[in-house]
Amino acid sequence: MAKGSRLAEILRNYEADLLEDWLREQRASGTLRPELLSETELRAQSREFLNAMQQAAQGGNLTDITTPEWKNTRDLLARISSIRASLGFSPAETATFVMSLKQPLFTRLGKEMDGQNLEGLLGEIWTVTTLLDKLGLYTTEVFIESREQIIARQHEDLIELSTPVIQVWKGILAVPLVGTLDSARTQVVMENLLQEIVNTASDIAIIDITGVPTVDTLVAQHLLKTVAAARLMGADCIISGVRPQIAQTIVQLGAEFTGIRTKATLAGALALALRDLGLTIQ
Amino acid sequence: MDRIPILRMGDLLLVTIQFELHDRLVMAMQDDLMRLIAETGARGVLIDISALDLVDSFTARVIANTAEMARMMDAETVLVGMQPAVAITLVELGLSFHGVYTALNAEKGVQLLKKIRGPLTGESSDDTAGE
Numbered sequence: 001m002a003k004g005s006r007l008a009e010i011l012r013n014y015e016a017d018l019l020e021d022w023l024r025e026q027r028a029s030g031t032l033r034p035e036l037l038s039e040t041e042l043r044a045q046s047r048e049f050l051n052a053m054q055q056a057a058q059g060g061n062l063t064d065i066t067t068p069e070w071k072n073t074r075d076l077l078a079r080i081s082s083i084r085a086s087l088g089f090s091p092a093e094t095a096t097f098v099m100s101l102k103q104p105l106f107t108r109l110g111k112e113m114d115g116q117n118l119e120g121l122l123g124e125i126w127t128v129t130t131l132l133d134k135l136g137l138y139t140t141e142v143f144i145e146s147r148e149q150i151i152a153r154q155h156e157d158l159i160e161l162s163t164p165v166i167q168v169w170k171g172i173l174a175v176p177l178v179g180t181l182d183s184a185r186t187q188v189v190m191e192n193l194l195q196e197i198v199n200t201a202s203d204i205a206i207i208d209i210t211g212v213p214t215v216d217t218l219v220a221q222h223l224l225k226t227v228a229a230a231r232l233m234g235a236d237c238i239i240s241g242v243r244p245q246i247a248q249t250i251v252q253l254g255a256e257f258t259g260i261r262t263k264a265t266l267a268g269a270l271a272l273a274l275r276d277l278g279l280t281i282q
Numbered sequence: 283m284d285r286i287p288i289l290r291m292g293d294l295l296l297v298t299i300q301f302e303l304h305d306r307l308v309m310a311m312q313d314d315l316m317r318l319i320a321e322t323g324a325r326g327v328l329i330d331i332s333a334l335d336l337v338d339s340f341t342a343r344v345i346a347n348t349a350e351m352a353r354m355m356d357a358e359t360v361l362v363g364m365q366p367a368v369a370i371t372l373v374e375l376g377l378s379f380h381g382v383y384t385a386l387n388a389e390k391g392v393q394l395l396k397k398i399r400g401p402l403t404g405e406s407s408d409d410t411a412g413e
Contacts, residue, residue: 187370194366201386228378229369234362234385234394 006124007062007131010108011054019047021104029100036087045080049098052076053135062127065134074138081139082146091143098136102129163189165196172273173202174266178211186222190229197235204273205230208266210241220255227260236276238262240269286311288318294326294395295319295357296388299341300333308344312351319355326395327352328388332363342377349382358383358398362391 011018023046037045052073059069077098084094105128113121163185168174175193179185193205207226212219227237240263242250250257263269274281284307289296295318297311318324329345331337349359360383372378383398385391 190370191366194369197386198366201390203386203390225373229366229373232361232369232372232379232384233364233366234360234383234387234390 006109006112007105007128008054008057008060010105010112011050011057014108015050015054018101018104018108019043019050021107022046022050022101025100025103026097029096033089033093036089037084045097048076049073049080050101062131065131065138073135077135077139078142081142085143085146091140094139094143095136098139099132102132105132159185159188163192165192167196167200167202168206168270169274169277169279171201171203171277172206172270173197173200173204174206174208174270176208176211176266180214181212181219181222183218183222186226190226193226194229194233197230197233202235204236204238204276206238206240206266206269206273208241208269209239209246210243210266212241212246215246215249215253217253217255220250220253220257224256224260236261238269238272240264240266285314288314290318290322290324293324294328294392295322295324296328296330298330298333302334302336303341303344312344312348315348316351316355319352319357324357325399326392327357327359328391328395329359329361330363330388331361331368332365332387334368335365337364337368337372339375339377342372342379346379346382349379353381358395360385360391360394362386362388 023043026042026046056070056073059067061067061069064070065074080097081094084097085091106125109121109124109128113124158179163175163177166174166176173193173196175189177189181189193207196202197205207223209215209223215223223239227239230237238261239257242262242264261272263272284301286300286307287298288311289298295315297315303311315327319327327349329348331345334341345361349361352359361379362385364384383391383394385394
């Protein structure tokens with residue numbers, strides 16, 4: 001690949017010059033955020049990147065950055081991206097860090113290829129611009145990936161935090177549901193509730209939906225399933241916290257709640273459960 | 283041949299299913315149970331499935347059928363001891379035991395039968411039988 005060797009050569013011969021040009025470019029671009037990243041650190045990052053890129057470019061492959069010879073560069077970018085993300089840089093600013101290398105490289109290419117045909121220069125520029133775009137986008141990808149991991153972990157935490165099963169009386173359990181019910185959460189609620197029914201030998205479970213913002217057909221279905229599963233184990237369910245809107249929605253949706261006892265308030269459900277067990281409060 | 287043990291406790295019969303059912307076992311179990319209901323005049327049947335970690339649609343249907351048979355002979359069936367995982371699976375499969383009472387364990391099953399059928403273990407007390 002004749003084109004490829006050209007870039008590698010420039011990177012190798014003019015590393016110091018390119019670094020200075022690039023740093024100047026970055027300073028001018030306005031995405032530097034000196035309050036977050038010091039000049040020395042920026043210089044170190046830039047030098048490391050140029051270095052890694054030069055080594056990778058020796059391989060001659062300038063079109064596919066997923067190959068092994070680009071591994072070092074990718075790892076470095078991933079590290080830079082995560083450092084910058086934790087410092088508070090936006091993904092655009094991190095991508096600009098990589099893409100601002102274009103200008104100095106183009107200038108250098110132009111000088112180097114003086115006297116050669118325009119077509120060759122355009123070809124080189126195209127190769128470099130595609131390559132840097134890919135590397136820039138890679139930093140964004142890494143950024144999003146790390147964010148997604150955080151979101152997934154928080155989602156799991158949320159599921160665990162938001163599904164407590166409380167024993168309110170001997171033989172009576174309560175599950176206060178807060179937030180939107182999806183399949184995954186219903187599954188966890190169901191498992192916790194059934195296990196707790198076994199552990200406490202409870203006869204009645206109160207499912208309180210005061211904290212559930214909306215009830216659609218899917219949520220209704222999930223509730224019905226939970227009630228059915230509890231019944232199979234020999235425990236009865238009372239659904240409490242049915243707000244006026246929710247009552248209207250359930251009926252309008254045509255969800256079959258017949259045979260399930262519902263109450264407007266948790267207090268009402270508790271009173272009903274106590275009566276069922278033949279208990280009175282004095 | 284294996285048989286499913288059926289114990290008599292006063293007015294009740296206790297059927298303990300300990301392993302996966304198959305056709306001949308089911309036939310034998312239903313035969314035995316109906317014969318015992320007829321012989322003893324049992325008014326309640328407890329089917330204990332606490333030892334089963336797995337209940338498929340076949341087993342579910344067998345249990346529902348058995349309960350129906352028992353009811354025709356005037357004995358009410360309570361299914362006891364279902365594991366949480368089993369309950370979840372059955373609900374996900376869309377299977378339900380229509381007309382079968384359920385209870386958490388054998389003790390609660392007996393209580394439930396007392397509530398449904400009035401005092402049990404009475405010798406000749408058709409007069410106290412409640413609905």
